[in-house]
Amino acid sequence: MFRKAVLLFIVAALSACAQSTHESVPAALGKPISSAAMEAVIDTPGPIDLKTVASAEYVADLSGLLNLKDPKAVEAGLSDHEEPIQIYTHLLRHPTQGFFMVDTGVSRRLVEDPAGVGVGLVVRKFGKIERMQIREDASSAMKSEGEPLKGVFLTHLHLDHISGMPDIPKDVPFYTGPGEAAESKFENLFVQGMEDRFFEGRPAIQELQFKKDPDEKFEAVIDVFGDRSLFAILTPGHTEGHVSYLARTPTGPVLLTGDACHTRWGWEHGVEPGSYTFDRERERKSLLALKALSERHPKMVVKLGHQPSV
């Protein structure tokens, strides 16, 4: 009996696992567009009102946030340590489409009672949730807009990007990149139960329907509202379906890299994230494509995954 249990455990442990088994369906929102068509308009001021909220202070291992084996990191003498980071939610308001969030910030309930909202033992032990210090929780960030939340665009499905979900009303749709929930790796064994619990009772995940970028500057780009005000840029690597966002605001273009780049040092030196990565090569390519975009459009404000860029 014991042997059988051990065998079952080994089989389970060796099996790759999806991030979430919650149903995903093709999103009705968004039209594919070429990167050239996007770049033709992004320096023209646009209608999106964007406010970034640092929802919580947090810490993470630098070796997770940054590839410390990159020659530039070695040359700079960087070594692993606990790095201070922030967890953001970006509040987007479109004049006719309404209010949306990019990523969710942090729910107070998640920090005060992680087990109660479905965070399993392993994530509680290794995820350092007790180190999340809330500055403005997801609920108050959401209510500060004074109108109903129409949807949440998730850059990806890692805990620190969905940690506000317990505060989000159950009927609000969530959008991800292609194959994000189904991303298959061993470590997902420890988060799948939590992610499924977060999505319990919610509509199917809306997967944005990208088509290959004919200009090949990016893998693919979507015009989210069909009026060239907000773009979803497929930047896979950190996760299978990672998405960055670019908004045209009245003061110019704002790029939300998500975790295509976590840190200011990584952005400035073009070094991709470390051990938190799903596919290092693709992630590096995504990061360098975003950096090249910002260099072609120097007025662009860049907001990184977990640290201020200036």
Ligand SMILES: [Zn+2]
């Ligand atoms: Zn993150």
